[in-house]
Amino acid sequence: METKKRVVHMTTVHHPYDPRIYHKQCKSLEKAGFDVTLIARRDPKGNDGDKTINHVLLKTYKSRLRRMIFGTYDAYKKASALNADIITFHDPELLPAAWLLKKQNHVVVYDIHEDYITSIMQKEYLNGQVKKIAVSGYKLLEKFFTKGMGLSLAEKYYEEMYPDGVWILNYPTVNEKFIEHDRTGKVENKVLYTGNVSHVRGARYHAKLPVIDSELSVHFVGKCPGDLAREMYEVAGEQKNKLHIEGIDSFVEKEVIEKRYLERNWLAGVALFPPTEHYKKKELTKFFEYMNAGIPVICSDFPVWKAFVERYECGIAVDPEDDEAIKEALDYLKNNPEEASKMGRNGKKAVKEELNWQTQEYKLIRWYNGLLNQELSSGTGEEV
Template sequence: MRMSKKVVHMTSVHHPFDTRIYHKECLSLQRAGYDVTLIAPETDAESEINIVPIKKYKNKFLRMAFSTYQVYKQAKKLQADVYHFHDPELLPVAWLLKEKNNAVIYDIHEDYATSIMQKEYLPRLLRKLITKAYKKMENVFARDMDLCLAEKYYQELYPSGQVILNYPLLNQSLLNREVSEDTGQPANKVLYTGNVDVDRGAYIQARLPLIDNEITAYFFGKCASEVAANMYETAGDQKDRLIIEGIDRYVPREDIDDQYMNRHWLAGIALFPPTEHYKRKELTKFFEYMSAGIPILCSDFPVWKAFIDRYQCGIAVDPQEGEAIRDALEYLRLYPEEAARMGRNGQKAVQEELNWQKEEEKLLQWYDEIWEQAREAGDDHAK
């Protein structure tokens, strides 16, 4: 049997340059000698790896019907040793691709069952039925797959899964960025990066210009136009101090890094409402804010508060209490030396512990084990 260490990553949902998929996993594997191809929605941008484009439909049902078929057709042609997919809608595709002489990895980015139950636009009974159907589908299709878990607590749900955390790439430009209390600029801007939606605190954070009349809030991440319109409405006559970059469009990784580098930020924000889906997660944006030496201002969920207390890198507050949010912002503004200390603590933690390079070692070791198992299974199959 020919084993070329050929790996195919597959997504019908994520942007082809998704940080976890492309910048972390695919590039790490390619540097380690794997032959990596990514099947993903079409893009005109240049890539360091081979990208096989598929059409992405805006309509979810068309995407699930046609994009998934395109993924299967292209993946089948490639005859990979390892298939690694990133969307639950690709479970049937991955199941069809699984053979005795290859490996299939399901990369679980989210707690999907909990996420479905949070979709309040669906009737509760329907949510329960969809959740039950998803769990059953997952149990059937993923039975012979390896599981890659992006969060620590997912191992409670999938005890056999391999935890590969979504820690940030070590960006020396950010880590070398000097954090000082003497910036020469007024500290009146806060930053949010990543997708912007209701469950991620869009409407809570849109109130910041009303809560603190000195604050301008900047958002860099994809935001649906309807959500953006509601955010501006929430900010009312202070909407000029609400800057949303990424309305109905993807914001490239490089543009976000430029924002970390080129502005003085009072805090990086993550004021989310309490939901089962997020309150146990360590957000990727935490690590990015820390890399840039930016203090974190986040919701006081127990897991988040414990994280902030452990690394002394920010302030956790009740996201529903405007006065508590205003007091936290005022504290950071009045005590720049303390804000700078939080920023330096964050950088130190990322440099020494919370970084992708540590997770990359785990990923490559795990892949080598999976590849070896597939090779042995292929040899047995050929006899």
């Protein structure tokens, strides 16, 4: 009987049931016949997932520095003891641990979730010179530690920085409940925002929407720091009762978010972000999720985002600083229900046929099988 090949995923930063790590990669590899182990901290809520993925627990540290030092060492020791065929890590702070594991002749993959260079550059608590030094240092360390590793890219434009990387894009798992759900009946004056809430993800813009349109309420489903929630209520002022924030200081599970999509006949899914280098080239995961649910998208008019919604005819791109343009977009969807419904159908069709995790699952499994045969793929990610 052939022994299953063991794949280990490790993260010190992400939630153990992170959608990309757990629900997509781990489950896809398990379904394909791999023995999958996740090394991650415990879910703060004590949930055990579906218990089909072996979960090796890491200690939870309140201090970021202690986590980076002791958590990284703990992850290294636990991964080293598992005799894995492939080890995939998901956080830059694990680079030294991954390098040591590579030295032990493990096949190692770095799954790059973020554009960490622009992420550093937008840190408000660092001054300009410190940012430049930090970016230069990070580039050198990353180049040194990742030599000989496989690079998995969650976004197409990451290829600019990692030309040898492989696209394993962060498309959504097609939710058949969403596909089957028929958006009939009167559309409510309610818009939805899903995912983590932060300044750089447009928290203040979204909080201002009930001020722009007093008939509108905004529903946030995703982790939101308590101090930011208070700031958002202040931005909304007399309309603060129109803000509904689910996830204040608390991670919101994927299953809860999916349930919210189906509970109402939403006017739109919103993604009004301020212009930052970190986001303006991204194809946001929330776009795909709004589309999967058949909800029109209202987003910032960054060239990449505008081209995306126009290509798939699934929403409206507006200047996030232009209140009048935002109001016009909201009114257009209210006053043209047939066109709004068509945008929703177009989005569903695009996700079902093209923009879905199943297309990436196939590439991931084929690539990992190639790695096990010591055929490390190189080049761009359209073909693996």
